[in-house]
Amino acid sequence: MTAEPIRLPDTASVQAVLKSLEPVSADAELAPALANAFPGFDFTAASIDDFYWRGDARTVLSPSGTRIGDHRAWVERELAELGGDLTAFWNRHRSGDLRFTEWRGASVFAFAPSGLGVADFVQLSLGREIEVLAGPVVDPDYRPHNAEDLLDPSWVRREPDAVAPVLAGPIYRLRGRAGGGIVHMRSFLARGARIEREQRAARRTELENSVLHEVGPAGTRDTAFLDANPDWFDFVPRENRFFADWERSSACAHRIFDHWAFDIHDLEHRDRREIGFIPRPLKMPAGKLAMEEDISVHRLMERIEAIDAEIGLPFAWFFLMTHGHWVDPDVGDAIAEGLRQGRVRLPDRDAAVLLAWADKKYLF
Known part of the structure; x- marks a missing residue:
């Protein structure tokens, strides 16, 4: 952050910037x-290596390369002309x-810090696309x-390594699913916590009168829901x-958006x-750390230290574990017990x- 930010990025301004980029120098x-x-x-x-394709902007090309028009509209028009006869449509166009x-x-x-706190930054969710x-x-x-x-062609190759002429x-x-394109992270976290708190509070009367019925060898037992879940309204x-956890751990010396x-x-x-x-994760380890049978906790410590060194971040293994893919949560339990x-x-x-996580787990 070079100076006090004048204003947060807004959708219209970000879109204008993206539209102004020339393809040859956009990156x-x-x-x-x-x-x-x-x-x-x-x-x-x-x-992020997450290849995708869009079905909302396909175009039909003539043999000479002229753009005939929107793919969906063209298919619907051609089918209507043939009375919906799929075989006739297929025979007409199967020449390729x-x-x-x-x-x-x-x-x-794209990230930009807005302050010194771990969540003081803006994130833009974008897509880099080629036609x-x-x-x-x-x-x-x-x-x-x-x-x-x-309307949804499935016969073409769409693997990331598929070779197709770029037009x-x-x-x-x-991009960003459902309102996530532009986010000020501190505000987002505060909003999420507030909404969760309000939605739980709205159920207070219902839950105060809710009873859990358990059936076991000794018969039935009724337990008030809030007695069984005393921390329900304190959920984080x-x-x-x-x-x-990032702020409390040794990872805090690093900016979180340099790694996630x-x-x-x-x-x-x-x-x-x-x-x-x-x-x-912006950088992933070469392989997954699974909880192997009879592996010692000392061997696990060697493995997590190797992950931290590979990622270049202290305590990196813990956050990869909460992500739920790269490090088996059982590894965290074993180290916590150690x-x-x-x-x-x-x-x-x-x-x-780690001990707080082991006592009350969360995963993504």
Whole structure:
């Protein structure tokens, strides 16, 4: 952060910056262009290897390469002309003369600090996309079963290593699922905690009168819900715990967004507000650390130290564990038990974080 930020990035301004980028220099100019548009913010950018394709912007090309029009509209028009006859449509176009284009990409996150706290930063969720010549408008070998087969072509290769002629791009688009395209993280965490607190409080009367009925060998037993869950109204969302644990641990000397991006969601589902994120590591270890049978806690300590060294971050293994993929949670339990028994040691602050997690777990 070079100076006191004048204003937070807004959707219209970010989209204007992205639209101004020239494809030939877009990758190099992304962060400087954002910093120039929003004085006081020093932006950096990082990509995530999560290949995707878009079904909302396909175009049909003639044999000469002329753009005929939107793929969906063209398919619907052609089908209507043939009275909905799928076989006739297939026979008309199975020669492969007409092809369609498709936009494909991967996620990019841009970050800029807004203060000194662990959550004092802005995150932009972007997509870096190229338009490719995907393939013929019908599968030349198989007749379509229904119109949806034509509208959502599945016969072309879409693997990340698939070779397809590039027609346009790269361009950058503002993405983010359900309101997560532009986020000031401290505000987002506060909003998430407030919404969770309010939604739980709204059920207070219901839960105060709720009883759990248990049936066992000794008969039935009734327990008041709040007696069984005394911390129900003190619940802390896992997203807030992730940031709090970073701040309390030896990882705090590093900026969290140099190591993690956050796939944000903020939506309504079944009359309930759902707000949160999935953390996405910007650097991943070469392999997963699974809990092997009969492995010693000392060997586990060697393995987690190797992960920290590989990532270049103290206590990196712990946050990879909460992510739920790269480090088996049973590893955390085993090391926590080793700490309790005095068989292994961690820095005091890291030991406190791990033991608190082992007592009340959270995973993504």
